Amino acid sequence: MPEPVMPDLAALTAKDKPTLWRHGSGSSAETIVGIGEYARFTASGPDRFESLQQQFSAFCSTLRTSGVRAFVSVTFSPVSRYSSVLIVPRVQWHISERGTRVIDLANGTDTILDLPPASPTAPPPAVAQHVLSRTEGDLTGEQFTAAVREAVTRIVAGELAKTVLARDEVIQLDGAVPVGALAQALTEAYPTCWTFYVDGLIGASPEMLVRVTNGEVRSRALAGSAPVTGDLDIDQAASDDLMTSAKDASEHAYAARSIIEVLRTIADVEVSDTHVLRLPTIMHLATDVTGFLTGEHSALQVAGLLHPSAAICGTPRDAAARVLAELEGFDRGPYSGPVGWVDDAGNGEFVIALRCALTEHRDEGDALRLYAGAGIVVGSDPQTELAETATKMLPMQRAIAQVLP
Numbered sequence: 001m002p003e004p005v006m007p008d009l010a011a012l013t014a015k016d017k018p019t020l021w022r023h024g025s026g027s028s029a030e031t032i033v034g035i036g037e038y039a040r041f042t043a044s045g046p047d048r049f050e051s052l053q054q055q056f057s058a059f060c061s062t063l064r065t066s067g068v069r070a071f072v073s074v075t076f077s078p079v080s081r082y083s084s085v086l087i088v089p090r091v092q093w094h095i096s097e098r099g100t101r102v103i104d105l106a107n108g109t110d111t112i113l114d115l116p117p118a119s120p121t122a123p124p125p126a127v128a129q130h131v132l133s134r135t136e137g138d139l140t141g142e143q144f145t146a147a148v149r150e151a152v153t154r155i156v157a158g159e160l161a162k163t164v165l166a167r168d169e170v171i172q173l174d175g176a177v178p179v180g181a182l183a184q185a186l187t188e189a190y191p192t193c194w195t196f197y198v199d200g201l202i203g204a205s206p207e208m209l210v211r212v213t214n215g216e217v218r219s220r221a222l223a224g225s226a227p228v229t230g231d232l233d234i235d236q237a238a239s240d241d242l243m244t245s246a247k248d249a250s251e252h253a254y255a256a257r258s259i260i261e262v263l264r265t266i267a268d269v270e271v272s273d274t275h276v277l278r279l280p281t282i283m284h285l286a287t288d289v290t291g292f293l294t295g296e297h298s299a300l301q302v303a304g305l306l307h308p309s310a311a312i313c314g315t316p317r318d319a320a321a322r323v324l325a326e327l328e329g330f331d332r333g334p335y336s337g338p339v340g341w342v343d344d345a346g347n348g349e350f351v352i353a354l355r356c357a358l359t360e361h362r363d364e365g366d367a368l369r370l371y372a373g374a375g376i377v378v379g380s381d382p383q384t385e386l387a388e389t390a391t392k393m394l395p396m397q398r399a400i401a402q403v404l405p
């Protein structure tokens, strides 16, 4: 049997039906690449997590190979018109410092390689060459600031304590999305984030919703933000301000509490001190929660319990979800839903789909719809929140500008 040949990641397009997951850089990077779809399961409604889990478990019981992974993207809302998906790639590469495992479900082969296989240099794929336009989306900047104003009024009136409002922007390309090249640009610029591509959704998220590894569980709550300028003194002052801001502390506390309260019901957990996580374009208040599950829960089931956290929905959860749906007025689809991978042993990793864009196929070429949101509490200023969403769109905008100059 010849050695499996690694696809040229930078040349991947939607035609390859790829799925990607990458975290870290250099020899400590962990990468999962899928090509083709061996199986695809969909679900919708409030039971979509459980439905995907059941369909995947039933599928795995028919396999002769263990360790097969599947990629998952779940919608933010249970009433989204988008489906939640679980994709089992036809061929999958699991690449880490431990070596490379290649599972080809169509051929029934399972190969362990000591080193990452060399990629052939593929001819340039037929993908977009240019950005045709960049326009506001379903919620314009002006509408967004009006929504923030209304949310603050309702918070002051006591209807809720926190909500998270998002807006969108559309970047129209003149051809197909250069999936691999964009993913590579994101990975290089944001190695501490998790780069993903699942079912047209591409991004690099800093927020680990849940990782389950043989009973060990880990989550990171982010909320409370300030831009990073690149000037060390300015950024240090912003970081100090973030740590002492009462508004950001309360915005963060709601998010952290929503994670801690759920994990405490299913695991023995420890909670880190709140600290500042600094990324190339933005910094966040961060709290890490780690521990061990006390019962049998798969990563997908834990993601279902944690979602929607107050980092992307609000507090109380139901009131916040109702208010954001009313004030945003658009379907978030998979944006701010869990995206990640699972295996047949219940392990997996899910980040919250942030700093991302969703592919839309149009006659003139693919469009990428970018999304970004901001937590709204008492004291939130509409223009500052709008600027924050612009900062959160930078990673996707810069990756697109780099690949399609």
Ligand SMILES: C=C(O[C@H]1C=CC=C(C(=O)O)[C@@H]1O)C(=O)O
Binding pocket: 164, 166, 207, 222, 223, 224, 225, 284, 310, 311, 312, 354, 355, 371, 372, 373, 374, 375, 376, 392
């Ligand atoms: C909703 C987003 O970010 C969340 C995660 C980190 C910080 C946030 C904030 O400070 O508002 C948001 O809660 C987004 O990136 O679209």
